Amino acid sequence: MTEANILRRKKWRMTGVMIVLIVLTYGSAAITKFNIIEGLFAIPSTLAWMINNLVPSAETIENIPKVLKRLWETIILSVIASTTAAVFALLFAILGAQTTQFNRFFGFVARFMASIFRNVPVIAWALVLVISFGHNVVTGYFALFFSTFGFLVRMFIETIDEASSDGVEALMATGATYFQMVCKGVLPDTMPQMLSWIFYMIETNIRSATLVGLLTGTGIGYLFDLYYKKLDYNMLGLITIMIIAVVFIIEFTSNKVRKVIS
Incomplete structure (x- = not known):
């Protein structure tokens, strides 16, 4: 097996792993009804609440x-x-x-x-x-x-x-x-x-x-x-x-x- 074929197989394997991870991520979000976009937009307000309430x-x-x-x-x-x-x-x-x-x-x-x-x-x-x-x-x-x-x-x-x-x-x-x-x-x-x-x-x-x-x-x-x-x-x-x-x-x-x- 040539080096080019080995690299091509590794590339396809990595691509397959990434596809599986993406499917698992979005599938888990759909099952739990978690909105990733809303979660990201909620980060600034969460940090603001922590600063206002958790600072001793x-x-x-x-x-x-x-x-x-x-x-x-x-x-x-x-x-x-x-x-x-x-x-x-x-x-x-x-x-x-x-x-x-x-x-x-x-x-x-x-x-x-x-x-x-x-x-x-x-x-x-x-x-x-x-x-x-x-x-x-x-x-x-x-x-x-x-x-x-x-x-x-x-x-x-x-x-x-x-x-x-x-x-x-x-x-x-x-x-x-x-x-x-x-x-x-x-x-x-x-x-x-x-x-x-x-x-x-x-x-x-x-x-x-x-x-x-x-x-x-x-x-x-x-x-x-x-x-x-x-x-x-x-x-x-x-x-x-x-x-x-x-x-x-x-x-x-x-x-x-x-x-x-x-």
Whole structure:
């Protein structure tokens, strides 16, 4: 097959994909009776409403200490859930990765469990767990833990399998044990990327913890729900701005750490 024919096939495939996406977009809009044009024209008025109602007032700013207290609870919950989930995810990833698995059955079980935990949304976990544990921090912790565990197992497995196998083969050739191969051949090469995924999940869990807090009555989500029911949009704006600021700070910090360890 000539290069011209290959390029022509790729062009037709891309054209087909674009046509399918356009049909799905307009078909979804027709089914839901959503007018795309009206939605676009509504953006300026929506932005104007947000500026008039969500910008914190001087009186609202006095409540920053109260918001910081709840926000700090959310940050701590997100960090603890992410780090503890990462420890268990690393163990399951070592069992499930092709490079490090010592038994196919255990490898299958590890990947299967990770798939189950990963494909259940964090909100669904919170709804299920709130029945068992009630409206408290424990419910929020386990909801974040389970979803984080499933995601990190998948990412850690891919990271381990994509790492260079030269060091592993060299260690195995010298008669190294399984644990020596993992500790000296796999972890040193994969740890920087794994830490990046952990920082990513901390950022994600801070946002998710806000939604979980709406259901469990804890953290910054509790305050958001409280002022939403009061229709206090100034406080809602302050809470939203502070959440965004914290996420940006953590992202900036994680980027610095990645540069240091890479």
